[in-house]
Amino acid sequence: MTTPRIELRHVSKTFSGIEHAVPALKDISFKVMPGEFVTIIGASGSGKSTLFNLCVGLLEPDEGEILIDGERPDNRAGMVGYMPQRDLLLPWRSVLDNVLIPLEIQGIPRRESRQRALEMLSHFGLETFEKEYPSALSGGMRQRAALLRTWLMGRSTLLLDEPFGALDALTRKELQNWLLKVWQEFGRTVMFITHDVEEAVYLADRVIVLSARPGEIKRELKIDLPRPRRQRMIAEPDFGKLVRELLTELGVDV
Amino acid sequence: MNWRRDIVPPTALIAILIIGWYFVAKVSGLSSFILPTPLDVIQAGWETRALLLNAIGTTLLATGIGLVLALITGIGIAALVDFWPLAHRALYPILVVSQTIQILAIAPILIIWFGFGVTPTILIVVLFCFFPLAISTADGLTSSDPELIALLRAMGAKKWQIWRMVRMPSALPSFFSGLRLAVTYSVVAATIGEWVGGSPGLGLYMLKSKNALATDQVFVAMFITSLLSVGLFMLVYGIERLALPWYHSTQRTEQWDDLGIY
Ligand SMILES: Nc1ncnc2c1ncn2[C@@H]1O[C@H](COP(=O)(O)OP(=O)(O)O)[C@@H](O)[C@H]1O
Ligand SMILES: [Mg+2]
Numbered sequence: 001m002t003t004p005r006i007e008l009r010h011v012s013k014t015f016s017g018i019e020h021a022v023p024a025l026k027d028i029s030f031k032v033m034p035g036e037f038v039t040i041i042g043a044s045g046s047g048k049s050t051l052f053n054l055c056v057g058l059l060e061p062d063e064g065e066i067l068i069d070g071e072r073p074d075n076r077a078g079m080v081g082y083m084p085q086r087d088l089l090l091p092w093r094s095v096l097d098n099v100l101i102p103l104e105i106q107g108i109p110r111r112e113s114r115q116r117a118l119e120m121l122s123h124f125g126l127e128t129f130e131k132e133y134p135s136a137l138s139g140g141m142r143q144r145a146a147l148l149r150t151w152l153m154g155r156s157t158l159l160l161d162e163p164f165g166a167l168d169a170l171t172r173k174e175l176q177n178w179l180l181k182v183w184q185e186f187g188r189t190v191m192f193i194t195h196d197v198e199e200a201v202y203l204a205d206r207v208i209v210l211s212a213r214p215g216e217i218k219r220e221l222k223i224d225l226p227r228p229r230r231q232r233m234i235a236e237p238d239f240g241k242l243v244r245e246l247l248t249e250l251g252v253d254v
Numbered sequence: 255m256n257w258r259r260d261i262v263p264p265t266a267l268i269a270i271l272i273i274g275w276y277f278v279a280k281v282s283g284l285s286s287f288i289l290p291t292p293l294d295v296i297q298a299g300w301e302t303r304a305l306l307l308n309a310i311g312t313t314l315l316a317t318g319i320g321l322v323l324a325l326i327t328g329i330g331i332a333a334l335v336d337f338w339p340l341a342h343r344a345l346y347p348i349l350v351v352s353q354t355i356q357i358l359a360i361a362p363i364l365i366i367w368f369g370f371g372v373t374p375t376i377l378i379v380v381l382f383c384f385f386p387l388a389i390s391t392a393d394g395l396t397s398s399d400p401e402l403i404a405l406l407r408a409m410g411a412k413k414w415q416i417w418r419m420v421r422m423p424s425a426l427p428s429f430f431s432g433l434r435l436a437v438t439y440s441v442v443a444a445t446i447g448e449w450v451g452g453s454p455g456l457g458l459y460m461l462k463s464k465n466a467l468a469t470d471q472v473f474v475a476m477f478i479t480s481l482l483s484v485g486l487f488m489l490v491y492g493i494e495r496l497a498l499p500w501y502h503s504t505q506r507t508e509q510w511d512d513l514g515i516y
Contacts, residue, residue, distance in 0.1 A: 091500050
């Protein structure tokens with residue numbers, strides 16, 4: 001039996017707010033298998049980002065346990081690749097120096113880490129931007145840089161928190177296709193947060209639906225659409241059926 | 255810097271002021287030890303040039319040493335209050351009070367303690383300059399984006415790595431604003447120290463000129479003090495532009511240019 005990359009067992013998290021406690025997640029259990037692409041969808045405030053913060057060790061669960069590659073480490077920091085909702089590029093570093101941050105943290109010599117980064121720049125469509133400061137980049141390019149930075153952490157699992165949330169529709173579709181391409185080429189495991197139903201279906205092997213606050217798993221939906229995915233599939237009946245099902249589950253479409 | 259936009263207007267205004275001063279001094283018929291003309295001032299400077307050059311050297315040396323010590327103290331205090339919240343609460347009020355102390359009162363005390371020499375002057379420079387440095391550096395250190403710090407922690411960064419990669423660079427713009435303020439005060443602070451302590455330098459030159467009713471020389475000392483201050487300011491500004499190219503990048507100026515009134 002293969003070990004899940006990430007496994008949550010009955011995880012709950014409540015924030016002690018200023019006025020009253022805010023329950024963010026309640027009794028969350030799921031597994032993500034190697035090579036899988038799982039999207040997580042839920043209304044804003046349903047605890048999606050909190051879920052990731054728990055997985056990367058920025059937060060500790062009140063109850064339950066989190067397993068990474070079958071182990072329960074004391075400190076999960078640095079064990080999975082993580083891309084937060086904002087791109088958070090350092091304005092004082094060039095694109096290249098930004099994507100090198102995780103390797104610098106791991107203490108890899110600069111020559112070697114530069115080599116690794118330069119090899120990947122073209123896969124991420126950034127080869128002409130390596131010397132630019134982030135302020136000179138468009139939104140789409142900034143997201144690519146942030147993704148490459150996550151990628152270069154070198155972890156087999158990537159947690160991406162609404163990476164395309166702030167992009168225009170066309171750039172978003174372009175990056176969706178590109179992400180699927182690199183995912184298939186390099187065979188990593190991806191957990192991907194979105195609040196866009198179409199995006200959730202288009203990318204995923206499996207969609208996890210979170211309820212409104214406190215976030216509970218309402219539904220897991222297997223997406224059996226063929227790969228490679230094509231944008232024109234969005235217009236096909238199978239796709240539409242899945243989208244409708246999710247909309248109903250989210251209570252948007254009555 | 256744009257030559258026509260940034261250099262010409264102040265230069266023109268200064269020229270107009272000097273010409274105006276010349277005519278007021280001429281027309282009013284005031285004697286030159288009440289209001290010397292610009293030409294008197296230039297002449298006085300030229301005649302005492304040997305003395306002046308010496309004084310400038312001495313003052314700049316005291317200023318430089320004082321600034322270095324102020325940098326060490328200021329950054330040290332900022333780092334201390336950053337690492338240790340208790341120190342922040344304990345020190346902050348004292349730091350503010352330290353800036354309300356009358357320098358004219360403390361200067362003679364420093365002379366009693368440290369004698370007539372360069373030491374009191376240096377200490378006065380430190381007293382003037384460490385405060386803006388400490389405050390601006392401390393503010394800069396607290397200004398770093400908490401989400402950036404969280405990201406680096408999630409990537410497994412150690413505390414000192416977060417310091418080096420995020421906290422120090424994001425403190426630099428604020429640190430440099432403090433440094434610009436500090437160097438602007440520093441020369442004046444040194445001359446005050448010299449004046450009160452009667453120790454060699456521009457301050458003493460000014461004191462002696464005043465006692466001799468050589469008003470034109472007082473003006474000379476005043477202008478040279480200003481020139482040195484402005485020079486130091488420009489020097490720091492230049493260093494800042496080199497050290498923070500990302501902060502002064504062209505996009506930034508283009509973005510904010512010509513906003514007009516808002
Ligand atoms: N550090 C925190 N402290 C207190 N409350 C928090 C914190 N982080 C998130 N929350 C609260 O938890 C809930 C879930 O937040 P979040 O996980 O960011 O939701 P989502 O990413 O799905 O929009 C929200 O109500 C939010 O206000
Ligand atoms: Mg979120």
